[in-house]
Amino acid sequence: MAEPPYSRFDSERVFDLTPHHKSGGSSxxxxxxxxxxxxxxxxxxxxxxxxxxxxxxxxxxxxxxxxxxxxxxxPSKAFVFGVYGVVGAILAAIMLFQTQIQTLLGVTPSP
The missing domain is CATH 1.20.5 (Single alpha-helices involved in coiled-coils or other helix-helix interfaces)
Structure with a gap:
């Protein structure tokens, strides 16, 4: 059985370093x-x-x-999250004080 070609770095890919020219010949x-x-x-x-x-x-x-x-x-992340926080706080305050705001504006909630 012939020996395998030299394997560089013992990787799976084998690099054949044997010469490929034919020995002998006139040239x-x-x-x-x-x-x-x-x-x-x-x-x-x-x-x-x-x-x-x-x-x-x-x-x-x-x-x-x-x-x-x-x-x-x-804008930075801090700015974006800050804006979301302020908008969220305003919406929460509107929902929390909805009846007081309606009374202040003179609008009565419909039953």
Missing amino acids: GDGGMEARIAKLEADLEHVKRDVTELRTDMRDVRDRAVKIEADIRHL
Whole structure:
């Protein structure tokens, strides 16, 4: 039974680090020129992708700055809960003193 390929960090994903060129042959380079050309083409794609990522990250950073500026103008939690508390207290007082308010205004409750 053949040994499994070297496993980096003993993770489930195995990285095969064995060479993939054929041993022997007349050229001696094992297709090295073609492999290098493929690596160079892949590197150009990586460079293009990194440039796109940089552009995208600048856009994200600009949007985050705008969002931070917009958030500063929003009311705080303390203000919102304070307003709810005051409105709730006013409604509770109106319900509690409903008959006195009706008498003061000269409106009699209907039976």
